[in-house]
Amino acid sequence: EDQVTQSPEALRLQEGESSSLNCSYTVSGLRGLFWYRQDPGKGPEFLFTLYSAGEEKEKERLKATLTKKESFLHITAPKPEDSATYLCAVKSGGSQGNLIFGKGTKLSVKP
Amino acid sequence: GAVVSQHPSWVICKSGTSVKIECRSLDFQATTMFWYRQFPKQSLMLMATSNEGSKATYEQGVEKDKFLINHASLTLSTLTVTSAHPEDSSFYICSARGSGTGQFFGPGTRLTVL
Numbered sequence: 544e545d546q547v548t549q550s551p552e553a554l555r556l557q558e559g560e561s562s563s564l565n566c567s568y569t570v571s572g573l574r575g576l577f578w579y580r581q582d583p584g585k586g587p588e589f590l591f592t593l594y595s596a597g598e599e600k601e602k603e604r605l606k607a608t609l610t611k612k613e614s615f616l617h618i619t620a621p622k623p624e625d626s627a628t629y630l631c632a633v634k635s636g637g638s639q640g641n642l643i644f645g646k647g648t649k650l651s652v653k654p
Numbered sequence: 655g656a657v658v659s660q661h662p663s664w665v666i667c668k669s670g671t672s673v674k675i676e677c678r679s680l681d682f683q684a685t686t687m688f689w690y691r692q693f694p695k696q697s698l699m700l701m702a703t704s705n706e707g708s709k710a711t712y713e714q715g716v717e718k719d720k721f722l723i724n725h726a727s728l729t730l731s732t733l734t735v736t737s738a739h740p741e742d743s744s745f746y747i748c749s750a751r752g753s754g755t756g757q758f759f760g761p762g763t764r765l766t767v768l
Contacts, residue, residue, distance in 0.1 A: 586759035
């Protein structure tokens with residue numbers, strides 16, 4: 544069964560304190576790993592798609608990396624406006640093209 | 655990126671009434687639309703997938719007679735929660751995907767059933 548596990552569940556950082564969020568997955572044939580940002584009471588906002596191990600993508604203070612078992616979302620020198628829940632999702636050959644989401648990591652960045 | 659809208663953004667209704675939520679893709683044609691439900695501190699759970707002009711495919715455990723989905727055009731899908739009960743209170747999010755595009759999410763609809 545396809546599974547996505549995110550850790551930690553919650554992360555509190557001081558402004559400027561870099562850290563990483565983890566997304567571990569077990570799927571039957573990865574067809575893509577997706578990172579989304581979700582603000583309270585809002586729908587997910589697309590950040591990145593990664594398709595193969597070794598791939599990296601960057602956007603401002605965020606950098607996503609992918610291995611065969613997990614993905615990391617690195618946050619460099621975060622700012623308070625980076626506070627949100629970050630969701631990881633995978634699309635596998637066994638999920639009929641549907642996204643399978645993790646529970647998310649709630650990030651809080653204090654000034 | 656592509657824009658997906660939902661209406662209403664929130665709704666409060668009495669138990670036993672029906673509620674319709676609209677989902678529109680504003681700047682692309684959505685060949686496939688998805689409906690998710692999200693409870694507090696939980697992940698998004700896929701309820702159903704619909705292709706334009708076809709009947710929706712429901713996930714296991716989702717009652718198709720309770721959650722009616724219509725995908726009548728390439729830019730509009732509706733979810734109707736029939737005979738809503740307090741346990742149906744949740745955050746409902748739609749998502750749309752076009753041919754050759756990624757999957758984009760709407761802003762969500764907060765449903766509260768009294």
